[in-house]
Amino acid sequence: MIQQQLKLSWNIAMIQCDIHMGRPVDNRRIVEHWMEKALKAAVKPDLLVLPEMWNTGYALEHIHELADAEGRESREWISEFARNNGVHVVAGSIAERRGDEVYNTMRIFADSGEEIAAYSKIHLFRLMEEEKHLSSGQSVVTFELDGQILGASICYDIRFPELTRTLALMGAKVLFVPAAWPHPRLHHWRTLLTARAIENQMYVVACNRTGISGKDEFFGHSMIIDPWGEVLAEGGEEEGIVTGRIDLSLVDDVRSRIPVFEDRRANLYQI
Ligand SMILES: O=C(O)CCC(=O)C(=O)O
Numbered sequence: 236m237i238q239q240q241l242k243l244s245w246n247i248a249m250i251q252c253d254i255h256m257g258r259p260v261d262n263r264r265i266v267e268h269w270m271e272k273a274l275k276a277a278v279k280p281d282l283l284v285l286p287e288m289w290n291t292g293y294a295l296e297h298i299h300e301l302a303d304a305e306g307r308e309s310r311e312w313i314s315e316f317a318r319n320n321g322v323h324v325v326a327g328s329i330a331e332r333r334g335d336e337v338y339n340t341m342r343i344f345a346d347s348g349e350e351i352a353a354y355s356k357i358h359l360f361r362l363m364e365e366e367k368h369l370s371s372g373q374s375v376v377t378f379e380l381d382g383q384i385l386g387a388s389i390c391y392d393i394r395f396p397e398l399t400r401t402l403a404l405m406g407a408k409v410l411f412v413p414a415a416w417p418h419p420r421l422h423h424w425r426t427l428l429t430a431r432a433i434e435n436q437m438y439v440v441a442c443n444r445t446g447i448s449g450k451d452e453f454f455g456h457s458m459i460i461d462p463w464g465e466v467l468a469e470g471g472e473e474e475g476i477v478t479g480r481i482d483l484s485l486v487d488d489v490r491s492r493i494p495v496f497e498d499r500r501a502n503l504y505q506i
Contacts, residue, residue: 242381244482248273248280249457250327253446253474254415257294257301263312273476274320280478281346282380284457285327286444287390287415288339293448295368302332310342310350318348323380327413327442328356328389336370341387341413343378352378354387358395363451377405383483386437390414393427393441396434403435403496408486412441417451424456433464436489436496438481445474462489 250269255261266289273280290309291301303309309329317324324344331340339356355372359365375398376387386402388410393399399410410431416424424443432439438461445455459468459479468479490496 242281242383243484244480245281245323245381246278246480247282247284247440247459247478248276249284249440249442249459249468249470249477251286251443251445251455251457251470251475251477252289253453254286254289254292254444254448255446256292256448257297258292259290259301259303262290262292263309267316269474269476270316270324273478274322276476276478278478278480280322282323282325284325284411284440284442285413286442286457287328287413288330289327289413289444290329293363293415293451295364298330298337298368299332302330302337304332306331306340306342306353313342313344314348314350317344317346321346325411325413325440330369331355337368338372339365339369339389340372341389341411343380343387345380351380352376352387354389356389356392357398358391360391375401375405377402377407383408385409385411388412390416393431394423396431399431399435399437403437407437408483409438409440409481410435412439414441414443415451415453416443417453421454421456424454425458428458429460429464429466432460432462434495436462436493437486438462438483440481442477443470445472462486 328341354376384406386407457470457477470477
C-alpha cells in the first residue's frame, strides 16, 4: 500500500452527459469525449466524476445481456485513462454483471490507475423498477484519495439521511453522488443534496446525467455544495462539464463552528 500524500483541495470536473439507452459502445465514446474535453480546460481537474449507469442507461429489460461482465471492460478502460492522464476518476456507476446478478456499481480510480474501491447501490429505486432487475449492494463504502476519506452513494441514496450520516461518522468529508435523476423532481434533488451537505457539514459532489430516455427527462443540474450549504457550482439542463474547486479544510472549520457531531445524542435515537 502506497502511503498517500494528504491533499486539501481539488479541482473537480463533473461530466453531465446524455446516455443512450442500451448502447454501451456509443456511451463509452460519449463519456470519453467529455472526459478528454474536461482535461483540456485551462485549469486541469484533479478529479473527474461521471453520472449513474453511464454504460447502458436504464435499459432494464435487457440489462442482463447489456451489463459489463465483472465490470471488466469499463474498469480496464477507466484505469488506463486515469493512469495515462494523471487524474482521479470517480467513475459514476455502471450496470455490472456478477454471476447471475446485475448491480448498479460505482468504482473509484486513483490517478495512478489503481482501483481504490467499489460501491453497489444499496437503495434500489422502485419508481424505475430497479429492484425487479438489479440486486442491491450490501455495504456502506468509504474510500481514500490523497489521504482524505470520502463517501460513496448513488442517486436515490440521498433520500436516506442515515446513509450519509453513517458515511460522515466513518470519516467522510465529501459525499459523491452519481445520478440519473429526472424531472419533475428538481426541487427534491437540490433540497436533498443541500440538506445532506448542511446536516453532515461535508461537501456534496453530485453528477447528474442529461437527455431524454423513454418517458424520463434527465435534467443535469450537477452540483457542488460546500459544508455550509453554499452552492459552489451548478450545471444547467444541457450536456456538458460542470467544474468547481473544493477546499477540505472548510469541513473541519464548519464542524468546529457548529459542533453537530459533538452534540449528537446517539443513545436517544432509534437508528
Ligand atoms: O429519488 C428520485 O427521485 C430519483 C432517484 C433515481 O432516479 C434513481 O435512483 O435512479
